Amino acid sequence: MPETKVKKEEDFHEWYNEIVELADLCDKRYPIKGMNVWKPHGWRIMQNIDNLIREEMFSTNHKEVYFPLLIPESLFKKEEEHIEGFFQEVFWVTHAGDNELEERWLLRPTSETAMYPIFALWIRSHSDLPLKIFQIVNTFRYETKQTRAFIRVREIHFFEAHTAHVDFEDAERQIEEYKEIASRFFRKLCIPFIFNKRPEWDKFAGAYYTISMDALMPSGRTLQLGSIHQYRDNFARPYNIKYEDVNGEHKYCHQTTYGMSERILGAIVGIHGDNRGIVLPPVISPIKVVIIPIIFKGKEREVLEKCREINDRLKEAGIESHVDEREDTPGSKFYDWELKGVPLRIEIGPKELEKRTVVIARRDTGERVEVSEDNLLDEVRRLFDLISENLYRRAEEFMKNHIATVDTIEEAKNSRAYIFELPWCGEKDCALRMEEELDLKTLGEPLHVDIGDKRCAACGGRAKTFVRLAKTY
Amino acid sequence: MPETKVKKEEDFHEWYNEIVELADLCDKRYPIKGMNVWKPHGWRIMQNIDNLIREEMFSTNHKEVYFPLLIPESLFKKEEEHIEGFFQEVFWVTHAGDNELEERWLLRPTSETAMYPIFALWIRSHSDLPLKIFQIVNTFRYETKQTRAFIRVREIHFFEAHTAHVDFEDAERQIEEYKEIASRFFRKLCIPFIFNKRPEWDKFAGAYYTISMDALMPSGRTLQLGSIHQYRDNFARPYNIKYEDVNGEHKYCHQTTYGMSERILGAIVGIHGDNRGIVLPPVISPIKVVIIPIIFKGKEREVLEKCREINDRLKEAGIESHVDEREDTPGSKFYDWELKGVPLRIEIGPKELEKRTVVIARRDTGERVEVSEDNLLDEVRRLFDLISENLYRRAEEFMKNHIATVDTIEEAKNSRAYIFELPWCGEKDCALRMEEELDLKTLGEPLHVDIGDKRCAACGGRAKTFVRLAKTY
Numbered sequence: 001m002p003e004t005k006v007k008k009e010e011d012f013h014e015w016y017n018e019i020v021e022l023a024d025l026c027d028k029r030y031p032i033k034g035m036n037v038w039k040p041h042g043w044r045i046m047q048n049i050d051n052l053i054r055e056e057m058f059s060t061n062h063k064e065v066y067f068p069l070l071i072p073e074s075l076f077k078k079e080e081e082h083i084e085g086f087f088q089e090v091f092w093v094t095h096a097g098d099n100e101l102e103e104r105w106l107l108r109p110t111s112e113t114a115m116y117p118i119f120a121l122w123i124r125s126h127s128d129l130p131l132k133i134f135q136i137v138n139t140f141r142y143e144t145k146q147t148r149a150f151i152r153v154r155e156i157h158f159f160e161a162h163t164a165h166v167d168f169e170d171a172e173r174q175i176e177e178y179k180e181i182a183s184r185f186f187r188k189l190c191i192p193f194i195f196n197k198r199p200e201w202d203k204f205a206g207a208y209y210t211i212s213m214d215a216l217m218p219s220g221r222t223l224q225l226g227s228i229h230q231y232r233d234n235f236a237r238p239y240n241i242k243y244e245d246v247n248g249e250h251k252y253c254h255q256t257t258y259g260m261s262e263r264i265l266g267a268i269v270g271i272h273g274d275n276r277g278i279v280l281p282p283v284i285s286p287i288k289v290v291i292i293p294i295i296f297k298g299k300e301r302e303v304l305e306k307c308r309e310i311n312d313r314l315k316e317a318g319i320e321s322h323v324d325e326r327e328d329t330p331g332s333k334f335y336d337w338e339l340k341g342v343p344l345r346i347e348i349g350p351k352e353l354e355k356r357t358v359v360i361a362r363r364d365t366g367e368r369v370e371v372s373e374d375n376l377l378d379e380v381r382r383l384f385d386l387i388s389e390n391l392y393r394r395a396e397e398f399m400k401n402h403i404a405t406v407d408t409i410e411e412a413k414n415s416r417a418y419i420f421e422l423p424w425c426g427e428k429d430c431a432l433r434m435e436e437e438l439d440l441k442t443l444g445e446p447l448h449v450d451i452g453d454k455r456c457a458a459c460g461g462r463a464k465t466f467v468r469l470a471k472t473y
Numbered sequence: 474m475p476e477t478k479v480k481k482e483e484d485f486h487e488w489y490n491e492i493v494e495l496a497d498l499c500d501k502r503y504p505i506k507g508m509n510v511w512k513p514h515g516w517r518i519m520q521n522i523d524n525l526i527r528e529e530m531f532s533t534n535h536k537e538v539y540f541p542l543l544i545p546e547s548l549f550k551k552e553e554e555h556i557e558g559f560f561q562e563v564f565w566v567t568h569a570g571d572n573e574l575e576e577r578w579l580l581r582p583t584s585e586t587a588m589y590p591i592f593a594l595w596i597r598s599h600s601d602l603p604l605k606i607f608q609i610v611n612t613f614r615y616e617t618k619q620t621r622a623f624i625r626v627r628e629i630h631f632f633e634a635h636t637a638h639v640d641f642e643d644a645e646r647q648i649e650e651y652k653e654i655a656s657r658f659f660r661k662l663c664i665p666f667i668f669n670k671r672p673e674w675d676k677f678a679g680a681y682y683t684i685s686m687d688a689l690m691p692s693g694r695t696l697q698l699g700s701i702h703q704y705r706d707n708f709a710r711p712y713n714i715k716y717e718d719v720n721g722e723h724k725y726c727h728q729t730t731y732g733m734s735e736r737i738l739g740a741i742v743g744i745h746g747d748n749r750g751i752v753l754p755p756v757i758s759p760i761k762v763v764i765i766p767i768i769f770k771g772k773e774r775e776v777l778e779k780c781r782e783i784n785d786r787l788k789e790a791g792i793e794s795h796v797d798e799r800e801d802t803p804g805s806k807f808y809d810w811e812l813k814g815v816p817l818r819i820e821i822g823p824k825e826l827e828k829r830t831v832v833i834a835r836r837d838t839g840e841r842v843e844v845s846e847d848n849l850l851d852e853v854r855r856l857f858d859l860i861s862e863n864l865y866r867r868a869e870e871f872m873k874n875h876i877a878t879v880d881t882i883e884e885a886k887n888s889r890a891y892i893f894e895l896p897w898c899g900e901k902d903c904a905l906r907m908e909e910e911l912d913l914k915t916l917g918e919p920l921h922v923d924i925g926d927k928r929c930a931a932c933g934g935r936a937k938t939f940v941r942l943a944k945t946y
Contacts, residue, residue: 029594030541030587031548032578037591040536040606047537063513064520068503068628069611070564075504088570091543093580096615097561105505107566114503118510121502133513138542138611142569155541 002335003275012219013148016270020149023278023339025269034147034154041286041340042265046157048284049264050136052188053159056181062132062161067114069138070105076113078238085205086110089141107140110259112206115162116239123253125244126166130174134161134258150266151223151473157262159226164241164253171230171254175211178228178258182213186225190281190391191215191267192399193225194419196444196468201428208232213260214443214470216399217270220418221471222443225267226260271395272364277339279364281391282384289314289321289380290337292330294349307348310358310376317377338363343387344380364390405466409437409457412469419470421446423454423463430458431467440469475808476748485692486621489743493622496751496812498742507620507627514813515738517759519630522737523609525661525757526632529654535605535634540587542611543578549586551711558678559583562614580613583732585679588635589712596726598717599639603647607634607731623739624696624946630735632699637714637726644703644727648684651701651731655686659698663754663864664688664740665872666698667892669917669941674901677730681705686733687916687943689872690743693891694944695916698740699733744868745837750812752837754864755857762787762794762853763810765803767822780821783831783849790850811836816860817853837863878939882910882930885942892943894919896927896936903931904940913942 004022006014020026025042038046054064070093077083090106108114115133123131139158147153161178165171179195186193193215203210207229214222233252235241241253272279282288293300293307307323314321324333330347337345347359347368358376361368364387371379404417412420412434422434424445431442434457445465454463477495479487493499498515511519527537543566550556563579581587588606596604612631620626634651638644652668659666666688676683680702687695706725708714714726745752755761766773766780780796787794797806803820810818820832820841831849834841837860844852877890885893885907895907897918904915907930918938927936 027591027594030591031545032541032543035541035543037541038539040538043537043539064516065513066511066516066630068505068508068510069613070505070508070628072504090570091566092568093564094567095565097563118500118503121500140542155543157539 004277007275008218008273012217012270015275016273017149019273019278019339020269023269023341025265025278026149028149032154034143034152036149036153036155038157044286045268045280045284046262046265048286049189050159052185052284053134053136053260056185057134057161060132060177060181062134062163065133065135066137067108067111067118067135069108071108071111071114073104073106075117076106078113079206079235080238081234082112082206089143091140091142108137109139109141110158110257111135111137111139111160111162112235112257116235116241119162119164119253120239120241123164123241123243126246129164129166129243129253130170131164132161132174133163134159139261148266148473150262150269153262159260161258163256164236165255166243166245166251166253168232168254171232171256174256175228175230178256179211181258182226182228186213186215187392188281188283188388189264189268190388190395191225191264191271192392192396194399194403194443194468195447197447198227198444199428199431199442199467202442202444204229206231206234208234211447212444214472215267215271216402216418216470217267217473218398219270220402221473222419223263223267223270223473225263226258229257229259231255231257271398272391273341276335278341279391280341280343281388282343283388285320285341285343287320287322287337287340287342288384289319289344289346290333290342291321291323291346291348292333292337293323293325294330294347294352296350299350299353302353303348303350306353307346310346310348310373313376314380319377319380334361344383362387407454407457409434412438412457419443419468421466421468422457423451424465424467425456425459425461426464427456427459427461430456430461431469433458434467434469438469439471441472443468443470443472477750480748481691481746485690485743488748489746490622492746492751492812493742496742496814498738498751499622501622505627507616507625509622509626509628511630514759518741518753518757519735519738521757521759522662523632525658526607526609526733529658530607530634533605533650533654535607535636538606538608539610540581540584540591540608542581544581544584544587546577546579548590549579551586552679552708553711555585555679555708562616564613564615581610582612582614583631584608584610584612584633584635585708585730589708589714592635592637592726593712593714596637596714596716599719602637602639602716602726603643604637605634605647606636607632612734621739621946623735623742626735632733634731636729637709638728639716639718639724639726641705641727644705644729647729648701648703651729652684654731655699655701659686659688660865661754661756661861662737662741663861663868664698664737664744665865665869667872667876667916667941668920670920671700671917672901672904672915672940675915675917677702679704679707681707684920685917687945688740688744689875689891689943690740690946691871692743693875694946695892696736696740696743696946698736699731702730702732704728704730744871745864746814749808751814752864753814753816754861755816756861758793758814758816760793760795760810760813760815761857762792762817762819763806763815764794764796764819764821765806765810766796766798767803767820767825769823772823772826775826776821776823779826780819783819783821783846786849787853792850792853817856835860880927880930882907885911885930892916892941894939894941895930896924897938897940898929898932898934899937900929900932900934903929903934904942906931907940907942911942912944914945916941916943916945 027037198210236252402418500510671683709725875891878894
């Protein structure tokens with residue numbers, strides 16, 4: 001079986017770079033660093049991911065909108081922490097044709113400052129609340145660190161949900177809903193993750209608190225897949241987002257956001273892929289079953305007809321399938337579709353024709369089974385479930401095996417885990433000391449902790465919670 | 474029946490502005506002129522339009538891609554006519570954070586100059602051709618004229634297909650395919666249009682020739698819905714897009730493009746709408762049937778249950794439907810859904826319950842029919858076809874009644890048509906004279922003309938073709 005030049009287990013990042021190109025996901029030769037060309041296969045997978053998000057959003061009563069890309073500098077500057085957090089990262093439009101603009105406009109790094117002045121117009125009374133919207137758009141950040149396809153780019157394919165509520169408690173309920181959505185969504189993509197409440201010094205610029213979803217990549221580094229923010233009324237005040245309550249009083253809204261990006265695809269590539277290509281969870285694979293005719297002289301027509309018949313049956317059952325009729329060897333076709341991560345391959349030759357069977361090969365395990373034509377649909381669906389389950393379990397096991405809960409920095413140093421949980425008193429200095437001694441970054445606190453009677457691994461004071469640390473992207 | 478403040482027949486543009494807001498399509502209060510907020514209903518309609526385009530593209534073997542928004546100035550400047558045509562219309566990014574960029578980047582007004590350097594990498598041999606791709610993206614043009622929702626904006630929701638071919642003839646075949654696609658596509662949207670070969674002085678910057686699709690708006694002005702361009706090798710040369718042919722010779726590709734924008738939605742709003750709101754062709758309406766319970770005391774539960782049952786039946790049959798269960802009068806619900814253009818309204822009250830019937834009202838004609846529950850699905854589908862047919866015929870009749878083929882400028886002056894066809898010798902000066910005398914703009918030539926023995930309406934010389942003129946957006 002042909003394999004990648006670089007092996008995943010030997011040099012994860014080189015392997016990742018190689019596979020992203022071989023699998024027709026993106027082309028990195030565009031002349032602006034960190035702005036890549038989405039190739040057809042990559043873009044379709046991303047759109048399938050987007051549609052999974054849409055399903056979740058629509059079923060929880062969010063509406064899809066589209067706000068302009070460009071934001072006037074004056075609007076952007078209304079929330080102080082926000083501007084401070086983003087100022088060094090934004091691109092500025094200063095000219096149109098030969099004319100200098102009266103006011104500079106920035107390319108959205110995220111859309112709070114574009115949306116909230118309009119929210120102030122949309123929201124009048126408590127009956128307009130909760131307001132729940134989302135959009136899927138291109139955003140821009142001036143990354144100065146090394147770029148990496150899908151993981152660190154400068155034009156980002158971005159999902160952002162924004163909500164406004166009557167009070168803090170209702171916004172808190174929204175946060176709970178987002179946590180449930182994230183759990184369902186990433187389960188479908190077979191990606192295990194942990195929620196971390198980011199520390200005060202690393203929360204989103206302008207947020208009251210930030211919860212991140214972090215996955216563990218095979219490199220041992222965690223990848224932030226997305227985040228959920230409680231804004232309280234931090235934005236409602238500067239943007240004057242008020243409503244009239246049942247008693248006629250005017251009150252500020254409380255707001256939340258939930259953001260995710262193309263990093264999701266980076267996680268899928270990195271976590272599920274192997275040395276033969278990417279491995280796609282069936283739910284997002286543009287083609288779910290590829291059918292390869294195994295042709296020997298004499299039976300060409302019959303084999304091809306059978307392939308097409310099977311293809312029609314699959315399609316009728318709502319399963320995206322494709323017959324590869326190219327003039328090429330079966331072997332090189334196998335290679336092609338394995339690279340692209342298609343979950344199931346069906347092989348049909350004269351032998352199968354005679355027995356009224358097909359051979360089905362799983363992309364995730366390589367296993368091949370012979371199945372009677374009559375059971376085909378049931379078997380295909382069963383295999384999809386098995387693949388999905390296997391991908392998730394495999395990744396979950398890897399993550400669980402690499403999280404260590406320890407009592408001391410010393411213990412952490414001697415562990416081969418990637419993510420560490422240490423007892424923590426809650427002081428920034430103590431977390432920074434752990435970061436330094438372990439050469440890791442603070443992910444934050446687990447959401448629900450029963451710390452018991454433990455001592456901070458840095459200062460020895462009474463621990464209030466655990467702090468998680470890891471190498472990060 | 475509540476109606477718009479401004480009547481369509483009295484002041485089309487004011488009516489258009491009013492209806493665009495009332496129907497929840499967009500919000501024009503965003504602080505940058507010509508950059509509007511897409512509201513949920515407008516965005517879903519646009520996405521349904523996009524998906525119709527995708528269907529056409531996929532079924533003709535185009536692949537969907539996504540190229541970066543930002544284009545380095547040096548890339549943009551490779552094709553001289555192109556840069557000249559667009560230079561005054563582009564927005565420039567000059568800074569990132571506090572840093573001035575080494576080279577300015579522009580926001581794509583269209584993507585030739587972003588794509589073609591990459592095409593030069595993708596295309597190696599004749600077996601890579603034809604290359605057929607498309608993308609649906611935001612583009613930017615610095616419009617200085619008066620902006621108008623969907624019709625003249627500065628951030629444009631844009632569709633662009635790009636192809637590369639072995640020679641001019643193959644590119645010509647592509648143009649034929651695009652003409653067929655445009656005809657099928659706009660027929661589905663019930664929008665009649667005419668093809669016009671744009672005159673030399675008004676073709677796309679860099680094109681060998683340009684064919685536009687122009688619709689007639691009720692204002693009497695034509696609206697360019699999209700255009701198809703034959704580039705010959707005009708871009709292939711500066712961008713060095715070459716392939717090796719079967720004999721090992723290296724040749725330049727010939728290219729075409731096909732572009733359309735959110736103007737499609739502007740045409741749908743303007744052409745089909747009336748004083749009660751927009752009127753949507755069923756194929757793109759996010760909700761195709763709205764069900765209104767007509768509730769009187771005593772039968773509330775039964776009526777609501779019946780509504781939900783009918784809703785389930787419609788959904789199971791793949792027809793997007795919705796029961797409006799809000800606490801509001803049926804009348805104000807009717808008003809709401811008429812504004813939003815929902816093609817069919819079903820009313821169910823105690824009377825219908827008893828007879829096992831429903832009342833169906835058509836949005837386009839206002840007609841109401843009583844239908845037995847048993848025939849519901851067939852009737853709904855039949856009505857969709859009738860609505861679609863009626864919308865198209867109505868618009869086609871309007872257009873046909875306002876095109877005049879005349880021999881002289883005098884005749885044109887005395888006609889009440891909006892689009893004029895005059896015999897033309899082909900000289901620019903003559904077309905410009907007709908433009909001036911009639912206060913119209915040149916649309917171009919019809920594609921297939923048998924002019925016979927006619928004289929140019931400007932100079933009296935031998936006419937080679939007709940030239941079409943109209944007021945335009």
